[in-house]
Amino acid sequence: MFSPNQQMAIHAQLLNVQVPSPMNYVGPNNNSSHVARDGVVNSALSQAESLVHSSKQIENELLSLGKNIKCHEENIKHLKTCISSLDDQITDMQVTLGKNHSSDTYMSQDKDLSHTLSQQQATYEHIMHHEKSAASIVCLLKNNNDPTYANPNSSTDDVLGVVATLGKVNDDNLSRILSEYLGLDTMLALVCMTYNGVEALETYDKEGFVSKSSGLHGVSASTGRPIDGRFDVICLENLRPYVGEFIPSDAQNRLALLKPKLPNGESPQGFLGFAVNMIHLDVAHLLPLTSDGHGLRETLFYNLFSRLQVYKTRAHMLQALPFLSHGAVSLDGGLIRSNGVIVFGARDEMKVRFAATSFLLDNLVDIEKKMKELKWKKETMVEELQREEAILTHVKYTFEVKKQELVRFMAQSSPYVMQYPIQATPRRLTPT
Numbered sequence: 146m147f148s149p150n151q152q153m154a155i156h157a158q159l160l161n162v163q164v165p166s167p168m169n170y171v172g173p174n175n176n177s178s179h180v181a182r183d184g185v186v187n188s189a190l191s192q193a194e195s196l197v198h199s200s201k202q203i204e205n206e207l208l209s210l211g212k213n214i215k216c217h218e219e220n221i222k223h224l225k226t227c228i229s230s231l232d233d234q235i236t237d238m239q240v241t242l243g244k245n246h247s248s249d250t251y252m253s254q255d256k257d258l259s260h261t262l263s264q265q266q267a268t269y270e271h272i273m274h275h276e277k278s279a280a281s282i283v284c285l286l287k288n289n290n291d292p293t294y295a296n297p298n299s300s301t302d303d304v305l306g307v308v309a310t311l312g313k314v315n316d317d318n319l320s321r322i323l324s325e326y327l328g329l330d331t332m333l334a335l336v337c338m339t340y341n342g343v344e345a346l347e348t349y350d351k352e353g354f355v356s357k358s359s360g361l362h363g364v365s366a367s368t369g370r371p372i373d374g375r376f377d378v379i380c381l382e383n384l385r386p387y388v389g390e391f392i393p394s395d396a397q398n399r400l401a402l403l404k405p406k407l408p409n410g411e412s413p414q415g416f417l418g419f420a421v422n423m424i425h426l427d428v429a430h431l432l433p434l435t436s437d438g439h440g441l442r443e444t445l446f447y448n449l450f451s452r453l454q455v456y457k458t459r460a461h462m463l464q465a466l467p468f469l470s471h472g473a474v475s476l477d478g479g480l481i482r483s484n485g486v487i488v489f490g491a492r493d494e495m496k497v498r499f500a501a502t503s504f505l506l507d508n509l510v511d512i513e514k515k516m517k518e519l520k521w522k523k524e525t526m527v528e529e530l531q532r533e534e535a536i537l538t539h540v541k542y543t544f545e546v547k548k549q550e551l552v553r554f555m556a557q558s559s560p561y562v563m564q565y566p567i568q569a570t571p572r573r574l575t576p577t
Contacts, residue, residue, distance in 0.1 A: 324497065
């Protein structure tokens, strides 16, 4: 039995009946025998024509049904692609809106701004508690207008800031888990735009020891907070940037990363987005910062998070294990690193973390309106997809019935076919 989805070559046997020619026939010279012979020939030809006509009719019906099947299959494929694209757009908008999307009331601008400033101040204060760190010196210089702390050597002019101060998130739990994922050393790392800026931070004497009187060490000594120990520095110029597409018309220049998909085309349950896209950047950091024209998201944060996925719960994250190529975190503290290592135990309550704040979106209403339109469009397409699938099932059933009809017809006609020499002409009956 052939499957409707497989290529089937049903050979409609076109009967070419060969009968004796009256000119070559030698027999008794009897008029009645001639009449009888002509009757047999005419009957055979009539039956052959009937068989050919019936087989061609069924064959044509199968060809028409095959084309119909192909058409509906292409429609279903197109609808699934469109629905998947709408899902991605809706998810991206939900990430953009953050908490604002699920809240019925919104903070006033003054209250929200006050909350943002308090969060940023808290981050700054926690960094300053690491008194002998390079991060605390940079924060002191960047946030203090007292000329006493001015840097005469300009060793920090190229320093953009500390990792912890360069981004914000819209959820306190997200702030905790992303900061824990990066670790304290990375959160306190300095970020320079060029390698020349990196070289200006530290110099060495002839014996190879760090000079305490120049660079950032000299500045720290003048503030009474000498740097103790090592510190990490990230150079944007040396990072390999993200080279893919960006989400169209997105004010934050979020990256158009390929989302994890189940066999049915939907994202795993609880999937919220990619960590790199959940970092909110100030406008200044969205602008080109490198000589190649790249901003902070596609350089610093893409290298820190790559395609790290964010889920609502640890259970959701563990269910999505087959899709975690670069690790994942969950809002309730779950953590899987990019090497596949699952982290257990109580979470590390880091004090130095990204500021958690509600973002002010000037086009909040427009985004929500657009998202509702996309959801309505998706629902409409899902209904259309269900109709197409129902029609396809019916057409495939009809195709199968017709195919069996042709098989029975050929079986019934086989005794007659065996009586005369036959010439078969194959024709392809399935969609190409």
